[in-house]
Amino acid sequence: MSPSKLTLYNAKICPYAQRAVITLKEVGAEYEQVEIDLLNKPEWYTKDIYPEGKVPLLDVDGTRIPESLVIVELVNNLFKAKLFPEDPIKRAQIQVAIELFAVGSLSFQVLRDGISHEEYIQKAEAALERLNGFLLEQAASGPYFLGEEYSFADIAFAPIVARFLVFNKSFINGYAPAAVQNSTRLNEFFQGILSRPSFKESYIGDEEYAAFVRKRFNL
Numbered sequence: 014m015s016p017s018k019l020t021l022y023n024a025k026i027c028p029y030a031q032r033a034v035i036t037l038k039e040v041g042a043e044y045e046q047v048e049i050d051l052l053n054k055p056e057w058y059t060k061d062i063y064p065e066g067k068v069p070l071l072d073v074d075g076t077r078i079p080e081s082l083v084i085v086e087l088v089n090n091l092f093k094a095k096l097f098p099e100d101p102i103k104r105a106q107i108q109v110a111i112e113l114f115a116v117g118s119l120s121f122q123v124l125r126d127g128i129s130h131e132e133y134i135q136k137a138e139a140a141l142e143r144l145n146g147f148l149l150e151q152a153a154s155g156p157y158f159l160g161e162e163y164s165f166a167d168i169a170f171a172p173i174v175a176r177f178l179v180f181n182k183s184f185i186n187g188y189a190p191a192a193v194q195n196s197t198r199l200n201e202f203f204q205g206i207l208s209r210p211s212f213k214e215s216y217i218g219d220e221e222y223a224a225f226v227r228k229r230f231n232l
């Protein structure tokens with residue numbers, strides 16, 4: 014049974030929030046959306062809605078559920094969608110791959126902690142190589158994490174990958190990862206998840222994302 018009222022607290026800039034939007038689109042849910050300005054967060058959000066002050070948060074008939082991956086699974090279950098593979102091993106493997114692909118925190122290491130571009134590139138290439146291994150473990154060709162089957166893995170990765178590529182282009186001197194150029198599987202995966210309509214319809218856009226990073230970090 015689908016819930017009677019869904020309200021998503023979203024910030025278009027946020028990759029985690031985009032996971033929730035993609036999932037809602039994939040299942041064809043009707044929902045209301047409240048945009049939270051992360052650079053000027055309204056007091057009422059932290060005070061009345063979610064003390065952690067983070068997005069996304071999904072209100073389901075008055076019950077508030079935060080955390081992107083929890084929301085993805087909840088929406089999948091509410092709408093009896095098939096975004097989670099039946100095989101518990103595959104699910105676990107996807108969860109590990111998501112957890113270990115921490116390129117978002119790598120960009121913070123450049124912006125906040127001042128690690129060098131060389132160090133960033135070294136860590137990024139290692140993360141991509143590992144992801145390539147995970148992809149090949151599932152299927153020899155894509156376009157998705159599991160091969161031809163679209164799943165929550167693709168939802169989890171797409172917003173992170175999109176912002177990672179923009180960050181490289183705009184803030185790491187146009188760095189184009191060698192691992193992506195050298196691996197058809199990885200390349201195909203990135204193209205597959207980034208060309209999915211639910212991703213494209215919910216993505217803030219390359220320029221807008223780069224502009225946000227510049228503003229947020231006074232670059």
Ligand SMILES: N[C@@H](CCC(=O)N[C@@H](CS)C(=O)NCC(=O)O)C(=O)O
Pocket residue numbers: 024026027028029030051054066067068069079080081082
């Ligand atoms: N683990 C959380 C992370 C959510 C998160 O960190 N969201 C950021 C924006 S991308 C946020 O709301 N930060 C609070 C702030 O910027 O004040 C999830 O997966 O939903």
